[in-house]
Every structure is written in structure tokens, then in C-alpha cells.
Amino acid sequence: ILNVEQSPQSLHVQEGDSTNFTCSFPSSNFYALHWYRWETAKSPEALFVMTLNGDEKKKGRISATLNTKEGYSYLYIKGSQPEDSATYLCAFLPNDYKLSFGAGTTVTVRA
Amino acid sequence: DTGVSQDPRHKITKRGQNVTFRCDPISEHNRLYWYRQTLGQGPEFLTYFQNEAQLEKSRLLSDRFSAERPKGSFSTLEIQRTEQGDSAMYLCASSLVGGVMTDTQYFGPGTRLTVL
Numbered sequence: 001i002l003n004v005e006q007s008p009q010s011l012h013v014q015e016g017d018s019t020n021f022t023c024s025f026p027s028s029n030f031y032a033l034h035w036y037r038w039e040t041a042k043s044p045e046a047l048f049v050m051t052l053n054g055d056e057k058k059k060g061r062i063s064a065t066l067n068t069k070e071g072y073s074y075l076y077i078k079g080s081q082p083e084d085s086a087t088y089l090c091a092f093l094p095n096d097y098k099l100s101f102g103a104g105t106t107v108t109v110r111a
Numbered sequence: 112d113t114g115v116s117q118d119p120r121h122k123i124t125k126r127g128q129n130v131t132f133r134c135d136p137i138s139e140h141n142r143l144y145w146y147r148q149t150l151g152q153g154p155e156f157l158t159y160f161q162n163e164a165q166l167e168k169s170r171l172l173s174d175r176f177s178a179e180r181p182k183g184s185f186s187t188l189e190i191q192r193t194e195q196g197d198s199a200m201y202l203c204a205s206s207l208v209g210g211v212m213t214d215t216q217y218f219g220p221g222t223r224l225t226v227l
Contacts, residue, residue, distance in 0.1 A: 032214070089153055089154075099144075
């Protein structure tokens with residue numbers, strides 16, 4: 001079992017504020033890092049697949065960075081909106097293609 | 112909707128009963144995965160198929176668990192003699208290996224199992 005850790009476990013953000021949180025993962029046998037957004041009663045939705053050290057990906061107000069050498073990724077939400085409320089999961093994909101998930105960061109955006 | 116579907120969405124059963132869940136992947140996807148998620152944890156890998164072949168099983172998958180993908184399309188996960196510790200969300204995902212994307216797995220909404 002690979003150690004993928006996310007912090008914080010949960011956070012509350014005022015609408016309009018920006019926030020970020022962390023995923024740490026093993027730095028060896030790296031193939032890819034995935035970010036998913038999971039809203040209650042829905043399917044986890046793929047946000048980003050990141051493969052190269054220094055990768056930066058952006059989707060609307062959400063962006064992510066990747067450092068494979070030190071084994072961490074940040075996810076940023078700019079100008080949080082209530083619809084951003086969800087659990088954000090990161091998943092480490094080593095070269096055996098089995099995803100190892102973190103426990104997630106649950107974001108609650110207060111209006 | 113051409114996403115991954117799972118049935119049922121919720122299942123309540125008594126300890127000792129058998130349950131079976133179904134997953135229909137995205138039609139052109141050749142890999143299918145099962146995960147289990149318990150409260151406060153991320154999804155944990157259980158098993159995966161490439162077409163109809165079950166290629167790997169986690170140590171989490173006890174002998175009471177069996178998964179099939181008979182024609183390389185839908186899959187079933189059966190739990191025999193359920194225990195309270197089996198209560199969890201069971202997630203299915205599919206992916207297209209050999210495609211352009213880096214093995215992005217697309218998830219279904221899950222089946223929430225409660226064992227009384």
C-alpha cells in the first residue's frame with residue numbers, strides 16, 4: 001500500500017476567497033498523478049492528469065502543480081464558489097497502473 | 112449518458128446474506144476496476160480486469176469476494192456471507208489502455224452497502 005497523504009482533511013472557505021491544499025506521494029516509480037473532484041451523490045470527476053515534473057494544469061478557476069522529485073502536488077481554487085464544495089482526491093499512479101488514493105480534502109465554501 | 116453506471120446505488124442487507132453489484136463501464140473501455148471506500152479513507156483498490164481477464168486482486172479481497180467480467184463488458188462483484196465490516200461504498204471505474212490519455216479512470220457513482 002503506497003502512502004498518499006492529503007492535507008488538510010477539511011477546510012472551510014468564504015465565497016470569493018482563494019485556497020489551496022496538498023497531496024504528497026512517493027517520489028519513486030512515478031507514472032502520473034490524478035486529481036478528482038467528488039461531489040456528494042455523484043461520481044468522482046477527473047480534473048487533471050499530471051505526468052511531468054513542473055507540470056501546471058488549469059481548468060477554469062482550479063489549477064494544480066506537480067513536483068515529482070519531492071513528491072507533492074498542490075491544488076488551487078481561485079475565487080471559491082459554492083459549487084466548488086466537494087471532496088478533492090488525489091491519486092498516485094505508479095508504473096503498475098494501480099491508483100493509490102489519498103483520503104481527500106473536503107472543501108466547504110460558505111456563501 | 113455514456114458514463115460508468117452502477118446498480119444498485121444503495122443496498123441494505125443483513126449479516127450473512129449474499130449481495131451482488133453490477134457495473135457497466137464506458138463501452139469502448141477495455142479496463143475495469145473495483146474499489147472500496149470506507150468512511151474517512153480514500154478509495155482502495157480491490158481488483159481489475161483487462162477485457163474479460165482478471166489481472167490482479169488485492170489482499171483486501173477475501174475469499175468471500177468474487178468479481179467477474181464474463182464478456183469483457185459489464186462486471187459483477189459478489190460478496191458472500193456479508194459481515195458488518197463490509198459496509199462501504201463500492202466504486203467501479205473504467206479506462207482505455209493504449210489510448211491517448213494516461214490511463215484516466217472514469218468512475219461510476221458507487222454502490223453504498225450497509226450490512227446490519
